[in-house]
Amino acid sequence: MSDENIEKEACLTDLPGIGPTTAAKLEEAGYDDLMAIAVMNPADLSTIADITEATARKAVNAARKLLRLEFEDATEYLKKRQEVIKITTGSSNLNQLLGGGVETRGMTEAYGAFGSGKSQLAHQLAVNVQLPLEKGGANAKSAWIDTEGTFRPERIKQMSDALGLDYEKTLKNIFVARAFNSDHQVLLVEKIKDLIKNGEPIKLVIVDSITAHFRAEFTGRGQLADRQQRINKHIHALIRLAEAYNIAIYITNQVMSDPAMMFGDPTRAIGGHILGHGSTYRMYFRKGKKDSRVAKMVDSPNLPESECIFFILEKGLSDEE
Ligand code: ADP
Ligand code: MG
Numbered sequence: 324m325s326d327e328n329i330e331k332e333a334c335l336t337d338l339p340g341i342g343p344t345t346a347a348k349l350e351e352a353g354y355d356d357l358m359a360i361a362v363m364n365p366a367d368l369s370t371i372a373d374i375t376e377a378t379a380r381k382a383v384n385a386a387r388k389l390l391r392l393e394f395e396d397a398t399e400y401l402k403k404r405q406e407v408i409k410i411t412t413g414s415s416n417l418n419q420l421l422g423g424g425v426e427t428r429g430m431t432e433a434y435g436a437f438g439s440g441k442s443q444l445a446h447q448l449a450v451n452v453q454l455p456l457e458k459g460g461a462n463a464k465s466a467w468i469d470t471e472g473t474f475r476p477e478r479i480k481q482m483s484d485a486l487g488l489d490y491e492k493t494l495k496n497i498f499v500a501r502a503f504n505s506d507h508q509v510l511l512v513e514k515i516k517d518l519i520k521n522g523e524p525i526k527l528v529i530v531d532s533i534t535a536h537f538r539a540e541f542t543g544r545g546q547l548a549d550r551q552q553r554i555n556k557h558i559h560a561l562i563r564l565a566e567a568y569n570i571a572i573y574i575t576n577q578v579m580s581d582p583a584m585m586f587g588d589p590t591r592a593i594g595g596h597i598l599g600h601g602s603t604y605r606m607y608f609r610k611g612k613k614d615s616r617v618a619k620m621v622d623s624p625n626l627p628e629s630e631c632i633f634f635i636l637e638k639g640l641s642d643e644e
Pocket of ligand 2: 441442443473531
């Protein structure tokens with residue numbers, strides 16, 4: 324049985340010690356499926372759900388059993404790793420920086436100033452994910468949560484034309500939703516889950532940008548903790564989606580270009596370390612010499628901190644000018 328099937332069949336109340344009231348409490352806190360419970364530590368679960376630690380431990384273990392997250396033999400492990408697809412960015416420099424491309428079962432974040440290329444990469448990935456595997460795609464569709472109204476069908480046309488793809492088809496394979504506020508943005512992740520459950524072969528989810536609404540809505544200093552917590556929950560929901568359905572998540576995060584306007588390290592994304600913690604791959608984009616873009620890998624668990632150069636052309640992302 325695949326992860327998907329288990330998720331459809333079992334729910335929180337199937338776990339020992341978790342009744343409807345406790346389940347509702349957990350759902351309210353953003354822990355709404357078995358995977359979320361399976362990866363928790365029992366002490367946290369005990370606090371959040373207001374149950375004893377012994378009960379929490381039993382529930383976590385049961386969730387792990389149901390999802391078969393206990394030890395698995397190495398062939399199973401290999402199979403999961405082999406399922407990971409690396410989607411090409413169109414620039415082999417950038418692919419190399421990312422260890423091959425934007426990975427499924429993980430989250431890739433680009434942060435940087437306005438105009439640094441974050442949304443351009445989003446457009447390119449939405450096109451490239453549709454390519455066959457041997458061309459660096461996943462033969463699949465994408466879902467795009469647009470928070471700032473920066474999705475451009477014309478840009479998709481330029482990129483799909485350059486790859487010799489049928490523009491109408493390419494556009495049909497991108498589900499776009501404009502998120503009107505942060506609550507709506509969070510809700511849209513659930514809608515993507517519904518699309519997948521209805522059989523849509525989605526292998527890429529884009530959130531451009533992840534932070535804008537949260538930043539606009541939670542402005543006071545006293546609201547910072549609340550803002551972080553909500554972003555954190557949203558990110559965890561996205562990561563769970565990536566793991567349950569072998570999907571690549573690409574998120575963008577805008578930071579100010581003028582270091583004098585920022586407190587502290589200008590290369591730190593707003594969203595702070597919580598966002599850094601959740602991301603599998605985190606890149607910092609900036610403008611370089613002669614219209615180039617510089618991407619720097621930061622905070623990756625398995626890749627070195629390094630930099631590369633790429634260009635944004637009419638045909639899309641490229642190594643050359
Ligand atoms: P952000 O990081 O703010 O999301 P974008 O990804 O939208 O920035 O990048 C915008 C930049 O991309 C523009 O300033 C321009 O340099 C480049 N760009 C956008 N469209 C094209 C195009 N059709 N041809 C060449 N370059 C383009
Ligand atoms: Mg943008």
